[in-house]
Amino acid sequence: MCRLFISNSNKNMIEGLYKSLINASKKDIFYNGIKHNTGWGYYITNPETSLYYKSSKPIFDDKASINLIDESKYYAIFHSRLAAKDQPIRGFIDSHPYLVHTQNSLIVLAHNGVVDKYKISKEVNVNPKLYTDSEVLGLLFSKFDKDIDMILYQINKYIKDIGAFIGTFNVIAIKIDRFDESIRISSACISDYPEENENNYKKMVLIKNENGSAAMSSTVAYYYGLLDDSGKIISKDSIICKKGVPYLI
Numbered sequence: 001m002c003r004l005f006i007s008n009s010n011k012n013m014i015e016g017l018y019k020s021l022i023n024a025s026k027k028d029i030f031y032n033g034i035k036h037n038t039g040w041g042y043y044i045t046n047p048e049t050s051l052y053y054k055s056s057k058p059i060f061d062d063k064a065s066i067n068l069i070d071e072s073k074y075y076a077i078f079h080s081r082l083a084a085k086d087q088p089i090r091g092f093i094d095s096h097p098y099l100v101h102t103q104n105s106l107i108v109l110a111h112n113g114v115v116d117k118y119k120i121s122k123e124v125n126v127n128p129k130l131y132t133d134s135e136v137l138g139l140l141f142s143k144f145d146k147d148i149d150m151i152l153y154q155i156n157k158y159i160k161d162i163g164a165f166i167g168t169f170n171v172i173a174i175k176i177d178r179f180d181e182s183i184r185i186s187s188a189c190i191s192d193y194p195e196e197n198e199n200n201y202k203k204m205v206l207i208k209n210e211n212g213s214a215a216m217s218s219t220v221a222y223y224y225g226l227l228d229d230s231g232k233i234i235s236k237d238s239i240i241c242k243k244g245v246p247y248l249i
Contacts, residue, residue: 001084002036002096002111002217004077004079004112005020005216005220006110006214007076007212008073008187009211010070010072010212014066018066019223021059022060024036025059030219036080037060038058039057039081039094040096042076043076043077043097044075044076044077045074045108056095077108078110083132094135100139100141103142104178105177106176110134112171116165120139123143124136137155148248149248151175156169168193169192170202174187189204189206189215190244204218205218205220206247207221213249
């Protein structure tokens with residue numbers, strides 16, 4: 001299980017969420033104070049630039065900095081990993097986010113939760129022992145060619161249909177579409193989990209204000225000042241994501 005956020009926003013919001021992710025990774029108040037300490041990474045982009053970084057270090061021990069311009073807007077994905085049981089821990093390669101090239105686009109994604117990588121691997125023809133479950137999940141994106149929110153919706157349905165939905169399915173993604181003379185960037189999130197496993201740790205929170213919009217894990221939202229320690233919303237600009245509903249960011 002992991003902590004993450006996605007944003008379409010300015011430097012101030014991204015840096016604030018980054019600090020909140022560090023705090024959430026150091027002490028997760030919704031998961032018995034556990035540390036998320038098996039790597040982290042980010043992908044930041046706009047039409048002029050992209051920044052991609054992955055590390056095997058815990059986010060709270062790393063010294064990586066992000067250099068953003070005050071006046072610009074960015075799409076950003078940040079992820080701090082707590083490797084699930086039986087998932088590989090081999091260094092930076094297993095840290096999120098993952099990049100997936102499709103026929104006409106580039107997909108950047110990160111995932112919090114567990115899916116059955118053995119069942120999904122049969123759909124994408126890879127050896128599941130060489131991949132994390134989240135990376136195998138990412139390979140499914142090449143099967144779909146729609147707007148990013150609808151891709152997330154369809155993949156959520158698809159893994160349920162093949163029996164690979166076994167835990168939390170919190171996924172954030174950026175899609176960069178290629179055209180003859182331009183690109184188009186979009187981003188979205190989806191949050192889903194079995195009814196019997198519902199708790200504050202698994203929820204995702206949305207915010208939209210003058211700085212931009214973002215979606216994040218509950219613990220990140222707590223440290224960012226959107227939730228109280230009981231998991232209730234305390235910000236007028238925020239909502240808890242509805243289960244199984246994709247949101248454009």
